[in-house]
Amino acid sequence: MSGSALRLSGIEAHYGAAQALFGVDLEVPAGSVTVLLGRNGAGKSTTLKAAMGLVDMRAGRVMVGERDVTGAPAYEIARAGLGYVPETRRVFAGLSVDENLLVGTRAGDRTAPAWTRERIFDLFPPLADMRERLAGQLSGGEQQMLTIARTLMGNPEIVLLDEPSEGLAPVIVQQIAATIRTLSAEGLTVLLSEQNVRFATHVASRAAVIERGRILLEGPIGEIAADARVREAYLTP
Secondary structure: OOOEEEEEEEEEEEEOOEEEEEEEEEEEEOOOEEEEEOOOOOOHHHHHHHHOOOOEEEEEEEEEOOEEOOOOOHHHHHHOOEEEEOOOOOOOOOOEHHHHHHHOOOOOOOOOOOOOHHHHHHHOHHHHOOOOOEHHHOOHHHHHHHHHHHHHOOOOOEEEEEOOOOOOOHHHHHHHHHHHHHHHHOOOEEEEEEOOHHHHHHHOOEEEEEEOOEEEEEEEHHHHHHOHHHHHHHHOO
16 A cells, blocks of 8 residues: 555544544554544544444544545444454453454455464563463553554454553553554555544654544644644644
8 A cells, every 4th residue: 555545535524413533634654653642531532433434424434545444334344354352342251262252253354464363472572471361451651552452352443542651650651652663654544533633643653633523734733733833832731
């Protein structure tokens, strides 16, 4: 996949009668790590859900590469190459680590190397020692690793990560950052939503700032993170 891996055009999304996104345009270049920055309630999670077909989208278009997936159900969008890691993690608490990975398995049919449990355990060594442990018994950081791992077992080309550093201990945040860099080195495209600007600057090359359901600016992460006026107006609590 070259050029744009994911393109959102004119997205308007609603929760019931309340409109959450107002004409969102966002382009994610293939092979990039792009971060969507903004405060709580700015529309970051809703943008990712719109890409994944998980929200009421009343206008706009979603393109995965050259494929128009607008209005498609989430399972078809997943088959088109998107993998989604929600903020809530949502592991299968009553299943073991191994069983969670098996649930997410889908045969690789792309040029990227297929993810296997062996490769997953190389990427997340802590999970290798917990293969038989119930997912509900894992810590928050371990569940975050497992959710990312389960998503990778579907062999996506594009990974959507919703607030991957939220609520995690600093050492786990460092591990998640290293994981994102590894995924990028593997050739995957990553779009993440984040409030943690420091974390974002360690993993992303591009950024877009969203506020009240509208994209305000896009550009290199270094330029956006270094702009004190942008940080004060849109990125700090």
